[in-house]
Every structure is written in structure tokens, then in C-alpha cells.
Amino acid sequence: KNDGHPHNAIKTNESYQYDFVVENRAGMYWYHPHPHGRTGFQVYQGLAGLFIVRDQEEKNLNLPNEEQELSLVLQDRYFNDDGQLEYRPSMMGAFGNKLFINGTDERKFNVKQGLYRIRLLNGCNARIFNIAVDGVQEIKQIGSDGGLLAEVNSLERFYFAPAERFEFLFDFSQYSTGDIIRVESLPLVEGRGKKYTILEFEVSEDLGVMFREPSKLSQYSKINPSEATNLNSPKEFELIPKRGTGWTINGNGYEDNRYENYEIIKYGDTEVWEFYNPTGMPHPMHIHGTQFQVLNRSSGQLKGCLDQGWKDTVLVMPGDRVQVIKRFNTFKGTFIYHCHNLEHEDMSMMRNFKIID
Numbered sequence: 001k002n003d004g005h006p007h008n009a010i011k012t013n014e015s016y017q018y019d020f021v022v023e024n025r026a027g028m029y030w031y032h033p034h035p036h037g038r039t040g041f042q043v044y045q046g047l048a049g050l051f052i053v054r055d056q057e058e059k060n061l062n063l064p065n066e067e068q069e070l071s072l073v074l075q076d077r078y079f080n081d082d083g084q085l086e087y088r089p090s091m092m093g094a095f096g097n098k099l100f101i102n103g104t105d106e107r108k109f110n111v112k113q114g115l116y117r118i119r120l121l122n123g124c125n126a127r128i129f130n131i132a133v134d135g136v137q138e139i140k141q142i143g144s145d146g147g148l149l150a151e152v153n154s155l156e157r158f159y160f161a162p163a164e165r166f167e168f169l170f171d172f173s174q175y176s177t178g179d180i181i182r183v184e185s186l187p188l189v190e191g192r193g194k195k196y197t198i199l200e201f202e203v204s205e206d207l208g209v210m211f212r213e214p215s216k217l218s219q220y221s222k223i224n225p226s227e228a229t230n231l232n233s234p235k236e237f238e239l240i241p242k243r244g245t246g247w248t249i250n251g252n253g254y255e256d257n258r259y260e261n262y263e264i265i266k267y268g269d270t271e272v273w274e275f276y277n278p279t280g281m282p283h284p285m286h287i288h289g290t291q292f293q294v295l296n297r298s299s300g301q302l303k304g305c306l307d308q309g310w311k312d313t314v315l316v317m318p319g320d321r322v323q324v325i326k327r328f329n330t331f332k333g334t335f336i337y338h339c340h341n342l343e344h345e346d347m348s349m350m351r352n353f354k355i356i357d
């Protein structure tokens with residue numbers, strides 16, 4: 001009852017008290033409203049917040065903290081010629097012409113010479129980044145949607161979709177005072193479009209606190225595929241547009257209290273779901289409830305999605321077929337899954353699933 005189903009939308013002048021036990025692993029989470037058809041607009045207007053969970057396992061690793069831990073929410077907004085905020089939804093989503101970090105357009109950060117833990121949330125409605133750090137071959141990923149990975153995962157670049165989280169370690173002690181390090185977004189498709197700067201770090205003369213990069217991060221186990229009740233016949237979810245509806249999952253738009261048979265799951269089961277994207281647009285698919293793991297991906301043309309660790313949002317690029325494995329073992333009841341391009345979601349790319357006895 002506290003998972004943010006659209007039928008729990010809070011009416012004008014009403015209030016709703018959420019009380020819940022935080023059972024999550026340490027990690028970077030966020031919250032936002034979820035009324036059907038209005039989510040994109042409301043998040044765009046500013047209704048979204050960060051939610052950091054910590055635990056003992058993470059503490060024991062002594063990762064960079066306090067000043068050397070940065071939590072950054074990336075969001076784009078459209079400002080018209082009069083300087084007014086405008087919400088401009090389309091079949092592609094709502095895109096901005098300006099980037100903001102933690103709600104401000106200050107996108108340059110002074111850093112000390114030392115190791116940093118940098119935590120990113122893509123809080124955009126629709127924008128997907130193709131992130132690289134100028135002049136850096138190895139971005140050291142340590143965390144994902146559901147907190148820390150088992151060990152450091154080195155990447156040269158990666159796609160970063162709405163609702164995804166990405167954490168990495170970056171050592172500014174290898175730079176000199178005054179150096180600028182640019183985090184950039186490359187064109188989504190090589191050669192199509194220009195790269196742009198997302199944010200910059202300017203290295204100060206101050207020395208940071210000494211931290212060491214741990215060799216092992218979090219102990220978490222991979223879900224054994226044989227746990228799944230349907231390993232050999234994954235449930236397929238085709239991401240397709242439909243005239244008159246907008247965007248759909250398997251041709252179905254969102255309807256309150258409607259489920260197909262395959263959207264009913266027995267409590268305690270583990271299942272494999274396969275998202276298939278035959279369209280030319282990327283779809284970051286988000287499933288409510290417990291987090292899942294990416295089992296495998298057959299990529300189309302565009303490679304470099306974030307599949308490591310515990311996930312709640314997985315980017316399904318054009319032509320991709322992505323299998324995720326998920327345990328339905330914490331709560332019973334009605335949940336939703338949807339595209340986290342919020343305009344797609346509002347255009348009906350959302351469905352219920354029900355966990356029953």
C-alpha cells in the first residue's frame with residue numbers, strides 16, 4: 001500500500017501519510033508522485049527528491065564521505081525566450097534546453113585533491129545521456145540503482161537513462177591545482193549530434209582526506225537463474241506504440257485494476273521477464289517492488305547500458321532484448337511497471353502486476 005500506485009494519488013487539500021520500514025540496501029533512491037497521466041508534468045514542476053540509505057556494510061568500507069561524497073541529480077528543463085519554464089511533452093518525451101544539477105544551474109564543482117565518491121541520479125523526464133569523462137579511459141563504477149556492486153566495474157562510457165543511478169570513484173589527487181575535468185554527454189549515436197558538457201570539476205589546491213579504493217565492495221549474491229519458475233519461457237513484454245493509445249506494453253495501455261494473466265504472479269516466485277524493443281526509441285523500463293538483476297541482453301546497434309548490480313530501471317535500446325530476473329517475495333498486492341520516460345508513462349506505457357497467494 002506504500003509503493004506509490006496511481007490509485008493512491010493525493011487529492012487537492014488531502015494528505016496521505018506514508019509509513020514504511022526501510023528494508024533497502026544502502027544506496028541512492030528517490031521519490032516522486034505517480035498519478036496516471038500527470039507524473040511527467042508534476043516531476044517536471046519539481047516534485048522529486050533524493051533518498052539516501054546507508055548501512056553497516058557500506059560504512060565498514062570507509063568510502064569517501066562527507067565533503068568527498070557528492071550526490072548529484074541531473075535534470076533538464078526548457079526555458080522559453082521570456083525565461084519562463086515550459087513543459088513540452090511529445091511522443092519522444094519532454095526535453096529541456098538547459099541542464100540543472102540539484103535544482104541549480106551551477107554545474108562547476110570545486111574539489112580537493114583526493115578520492116571522491118560521486119553519485120549520480122538521472123532525474124530527467126526523458127533525456128538519456130551517453131556519459132564519458134574527457135581524457136579518462138576508465139570510469140570506476142562502484143554502484144548502481146540498488147547500491148554497491150560486488151567490485152569495481154571499469155567503463156569507458158555508458159548510457160544513463162531516466163531513473164537510473166550511477167556511482168563511481170574518482171581520484172582528483174592525480175591532477176594539479178586549477179585543472180578542469182569535464183563530465184560530458186556524447187551523441188547517443190556516434191556521429192549524430194554534438195557532445196555537451198554535463199558538469200565540471202575544478203581541482204583546488206587543498207588536499208582531501210585520504211581514502212583508499214576497496215578491492216571488494218558489497219557482498220551480494222547473483223540470483224541463480226534456476227530459481228526462476230519460467231527460465232525457459234520468459235514472459236515477453238513488447239514495447240510498442242499504438243494509434244489512439246500512445247505507447248503500450250504488449251499493445252496494452254494503462255487501465256486501473258486491469259491485469260492480463262501473465263501480470264499475476266504467485267508470491268514467493270522468481271520470474272524472468274524479457275523486454276523487447278522493436279521501436280526506434282529507447283525505453284528505460286522500471287518495475288516497482290523489489291529490485292531485479294539483468295540476466296542477459298542481446299544488444300541492437302547501441303551498446304553500453306548499465307546492467308550491473310541490483311537494478312530497478314533497465315534501459316532497453318532500439319532492437320534490444322533484455323532479460324531480467326526478479327524475486328516477488330516481499331509484499332503481496334498491486335504494483336506497476338512502466339517506461340520511465342515519464343511522457344511515455346503518461347501516454348499509457350504502464351501496467352499493473354499483482355502478487356497473490
Ligand SMILES: [Cu+2]
Pocket residue numbers: 247282283284339340341344345349
Ligand atoms: Cu518509453
